[in-house]
Amino acid sequence: MPTGTAIRPATRAGAVRRGRLLPLVTASLLLAVAWPVLTDGLPPLADYVNHLARMHVIAGIDADPLLARFYEIHWAIIPNLVMDLVVPPLTRIVDVYVAGQVFLLATVVLMVTGPMVVQRVLYGRLSPWPLVAFPFAYNGILLYGLMNYLFGAGLAVWGLAGWIALREGPAWRRGLLSAVMVLALFACHLFAVGVYGMALLAYELWRAWPEGRAWPRVRPADALAFALPFLPVIPLMLASPTLGLSSENIWESSGKIQGLFTVVQTYWDAFDLAVAALMVGLVVSAAGRGLLRMHPAGWVLLAVSAAVYLAMPRMLFGSWMADQRLPIAVLFLALGFVRFEGRDRALRLAFYAIVLGLTLVRVVDVQVNWQRLRAIDLDFKESVGLIEPGAVVLVAHADRPSGDEISNAGLSHAPCIAMIERQALVSTAFTVQGKQVLDVRPDFRDRVDALDGDPPTVRQLLASADGTAPDRRPAYWDAWPDRYDYLYILYTSGQPNPDPDRLTLLHDGGRFQLYRIGKPAETEEDGTWE
Incomplete structure (x- = not known):
């Protein structure tokens, strides 16, 4: 035939x-x-930067002790x-x-x-x-x-x-x-x-x-x-x-x-x-x-x-x-x-x-549109430079997300740039068992989203820190003031600091904000917490 x-x-x-x-x-x-x-060195495709961060970890984990502290490849x-x-x-x-x-x-x-x-x-x-x-x-x-x-x-x-x-x-x-x-x-x-x-x-x-x-x-x-x-x-x-x-x-x-x-x-x-x-x-x-x-x-x-x-x-x-x-x-x-x-x-x-x-x-x-989004990417990379290498980064969403779908999609996984540039642990890294080979070491596994869910909102974070959250299942962001070093809030629009007692603003990108999470200072004499 x-x-x-x-x-x-x-x-x-x-x-x-x-x-x-x-x-x-x-x-x-x-x-x-x-x-x-x-x-475009970093095309603004929604999941792409998260996948790219995994590639960086796979390629560098054997030679980078900061990555090896957080991640493991199975x-x-x-x-x-x-x-x-x-x-x-x-x-x-x-x-x-x-x-x-x-x-x-x-x-x-x-x-x-x-x-x-x-x-x-x-x-x-x-x-x-x-x-x-x-x-x-x-x-x-x-x-x-x-x-x-x-x-x-x-x-x-x-x-x-x-x-x-x-x-x-x-x-x-x-x-x-x-x-x-x-x-x-x-x-x-x-x-x-x-x-x-x-x-x-x-x-x-x-x-x-x-x-x-x-x-x-x-x-x-x-x-x-x-x-x-x-x-x-x-x-x-x-x-x-x-x-x-x-x-x-x-x-x-x-x-x-x-x-x-x-x-x-x-x-x-x-x-x-x-x-x-x-x-x-x-x-x-x-x-x-x-x-x-x-x-x-x-x-x-x-x-x-x-x-x-x-x-x-x-x-x-x-x-x-x-x-x-x-x-x-x-x-x-x-x-x-x-x-x-x-x-x-x-x-x-x-x-x-x-x-x-x-x-x-x-x-x-x-x-x-990529040119428009590139400005956001460059701003985000600038903010990542303020993060200490080997830090633990929490990602949250604004209570009322602003911006259009285009900008939000390109921003959704941008915090994972910190995995590439600062060897950080990022809470939204793709580490779902059965989907990726990237995993988080047991000491830090409870600080990442292992279910591909949505990041917490600011309101959820505040309720969790104040002990006023309604009865619910434990979440990876519980007790976040003591377990994370930095907080990214995405889809903001110039909102004020939601928790001045715990957060210090480091960078306001207009579409996102980077905060340092305040922790007790360690004394130089005996290494104990003040």
Whole structure:
């Protein structure tokens, strides 16, 4: 059975022109989407700096006694490790900020090039259509900083291309490739394994039901090549501490539309909706004129993806936004199944112009907002310089958070810069067992959030210190005046010192405040507390 459709003959001159223009446009688009990452040493992606801080600890804990005082690394079989495996070794060559940029850039490149590779193996040649991936390189899932998943999702698209390329050959070859791919994806993220399996299932369902056949036709060798590579996931999960999070599952119908919106989401909702409307309009118009053709397997992929998306819970294995991560992966998968049939040179030039224009507009949107957020990052780094090395830092939120969602997202994990710059223990460091290999030593484990919850509010801190908190379960911030050295309050707007008897303001960044927590002075004579 052919894996693609017939290709119309074209003149040699036309082929040469397309052969020159497509690589040039692709290179231009790659440079455009890489530009924000290359020009920002610490991209303001919500979770990113927390992950980067973990990379710093992994890379430096053996040689840094301050880090070793607080942290320890427990390597385990966790389906969420690719950044931990790739970035720390890079810090032997460059600093951790540049190493993070390299990983982020590799993630973006994997995502946008995957559809091109799928189309190449599916149809035997490239068309301009997969370039539509570039305007979506920056999306809501990337802005949340879900790096391991996105790297895995991009790799899964390449894995699908490899499967299709080997589909007409011996089953053992694609089975071997798939086995390697499943293990690599497991190291990236468990959900990436699911994306890859869903893509293969859709393609194989199309193969099993050729047109005009009432019943599926499946050879045993094909079935084994498909199924066997996924079997190691079972023992790996049984040996993984992540299995302990298997009961943390929540399904919600609300948010499914928001999950679709993350595909186009950047910083301004109205602008994102306008871009989405424009893209939908162009697709409908082009399809109506016969300029777009979806491979039959692509329709199967969309049907399977819709069913999976509706069935997926919001929280799966303790990971929030489990279902909302899927649409962006489906987009990059599906783009490879679509062909652009416009052979008129003017039409193709118009297509290139539209894709370039949309990509540049989206990149400028990101660049402008990152530039605005960069001022906050620089201010935050300045405040971190006021923290003593090896300090214990508590993070809290203002009672009435001010600011917009953009600024708040970029600020949410900024205190973790203190882990990189001052070897500090930060209460919001990602140390959830079963999700990360980073842990806190027993003497300090009760001073960090080990449940991925929300930091306390100022009101909660004051109630805890005054003994007026209502009956509740013990919290890691209890008795905070005696157990922490510094306090960051995020999302403030010039609020006064909430507790002058215990707190001394060191830095007011407008959007955040840094306080030194007052403790009794130690006498020089006998080393006892006054």
